Amino acid sequence: MENELLRYERLAEDLSGIIVTGNLRPGERLPSVRRLSRERRLSVSTVLQALRQLEDRGLVEARPQSGYFVRHAPARLAQPNVRSTPEEAVPVDVSQRLMRVLQTGIKPGVAPLGAALPSSTLLPLAALQRLYGGVVRRHPQLLEGGSHINIDEAALVRQLVLRSVGWAGPLAAREFVITNSCTEALAVCLRAVTSPGDTVAVESPAYYLMLQLLEILGLKALEIPTDPRTGVSIEALDLATREGQVAACLLVPNASNPLGSIMPDEHKQRLARLTAERGVAVIEDDIYGDLYFGDTPPRTIKAFDKAGNVMLCSSFSKCLSPALRIGFVAAGRYRRQVALQKTVTSGGTNPVTQQVLAEYLESGSYDRHMRGLRRAYAHQVEAMRAAVARHFPPATRITQPQGGFVLWVELPEKVDTTALYDRAIAAGVAYVPGELFSASGMYRNCLRLNCGNPHTPEIEDAVRRLGALMAS
Structure with missing residues (x-):
């Protein structure tokens, strides 16, 4: 028998989704307890448990002899302000x-x-566990040893190439380097195109892990004003890169962390052209790119890159499992430098997990899950x-x-x-x-x-x- 806790939580999530998306407006009546019980094949007590949870959240209210009604109005608070940022790059000190x-x-x-x-x-852990067992039985050679030279499993690279049609492309298989997480992807890209003391342009506010990487590598951060809807200011980035003092840009243009903004395509195109003309490498973190809320997936900066100047980084930590530790870089013209940094840093990424991920992607399960x-x-x-x-x-x-x-x-x-x-x-x-x-x-x-x-x-x-x- 399915766990009752999971059943009432699933019903509560389904109903809350209808409410917060505006399909049920404040003051409207929810389906009756008996109807929900019948249609969802749940006990009356389970339905009531779900409705009480929505009451606790402030989404619905019970009216005697009438049923449950929507109480929640979508939050309309103002967006945060765009802040002015320091004009000079500064060393980073946030890690401790x-x-x-x-x-x-x-x-x-x-x-x-x-x-x-x-x-x-929310994660497909049982499916991944089954795949691990099957992969080890069918590909025992993957456990026989590691390599500091052959670091990418062809099956996973093939799946990434196929998926890249929607991101940027398609991208060429020779661009890809498989890494231990998106964090390592960002790190090897930074090491490939910067030296200690260089300046890297970042969004403001910027994801703290990016600031940590700059700190560890002895790089300076130049904070660029960022809009909570449209992302980093292209005008400010234009001004910042005119004197040739910025070595690279480190950006999260899709569902940025922490603002959740998505940069418009026009801005991505301008940014790709501007940085290529000025020789400023772009390291694009697209870890949230598949977690968009709109009807269509957002394009990447990489999609507008004509010069191989953009290094597209991502992983599956936020959607399949943080424990997979599988990331990748589509490194453009920097592929040789990135692969060298990856090789000397950690060698090949776990081949068993690469094969597991490849089979999960190939099965079609990923798209259904997403x-x-x-x-x-x-x-x-x-x-x-x-x-x-x-x-x-x-x-x-x-x-x-x-x-x-x-x-x-x-x-x-x-x-x-x-x-x-x-x-x-x-x-x-x-x-x-x-x-x-x-x-x-x-x-x-x-x-x-x-x-x-x-x-x-x-x-x-x-x-x-x-x-x-x-x-x-």
Whole structure:
């Protein structure tokens, strides 16, 4: 018998999705308990459990003798402001503070609103486990040894080439280098095109892991103003690269972390042309590219690259399993340098996992899984936005992400999210303070929330506690 907990949570997620997407408007009546019980083949108690969960989230209300009605209106809070950024590049120093935040954020009993990790309940773990067993039986030679020369499994490269038709292409098989995660992909690209002391242009706010990489490699960060809807400012990037002082750009144009913005195609095309003309390498992180909320997948900067100047990096950590540790680079004209950096850093990426991923992609399971996952993330992000709107102080601003599963929150200027962090952990809630997304220490009144988990009553209560703390 299917676990009753999973059954009522699935019904609650389905109903919340109908509500947050506007298909049921505030004041409208939900289907009756008996109808839901009959159509979903669930017990009445299971249906009531799901509806009570929606009540706890503030999405519905029970009216005596009448049934359940939609209470939730989609969050309409203003978007965060675009900030002016320092004109000079600065060294990066975030790692120690960031590691402390990430470590405390996974303590038992702390609501997981910090690190951007998906809930295991959303991932196809059973299917991957079965594939591992089958691959080891059918390809025992993959366990016989590793290689520092032959680092890419042909079966996986073939699947990436096929998938690249939708991203950029198609891309040539010779461009690809398989890596241990997207993080390693970004790192080997940086090492391939920069030297210590060089300047790298980044979005502002920028994903903290990118800032860590710059710090470790002795690189300076030049923060470029970034719009929460359209991404990095092309005009500001144009000005920043005129004097030849920028060695590379490190960007997340699709469902950026932490803003969730998607750069318009026109901007991507201008950026690709501008950087190629000025000899500025582009390292494009597309890890959230498949997690778009619209009807069509966004194109990459790589799609507009005519000079082989863009290195497209990604992985399957956010959609299949963070434990796979499989990423890749489509490295363009930098392929030889990137492959050399990968070879001397870690040799070949696990061939068994490469084959598992190749077979999963070939089976068609990935596309079916992603359709459901995109809906789940969209619902969870909207539910989190609504919770922030309910519980955070007046004048709070929140992003309206176009993909991914993180939310950026801008609080009134007097709020210092770094100073309040320890109190939040003591109250059982994690988040990432905004200043860790800036090399120059900006965004102290901001924070990022992880929306990778179903929006349960426990998550709703954690947002309530956090909002009360921010208002104190």
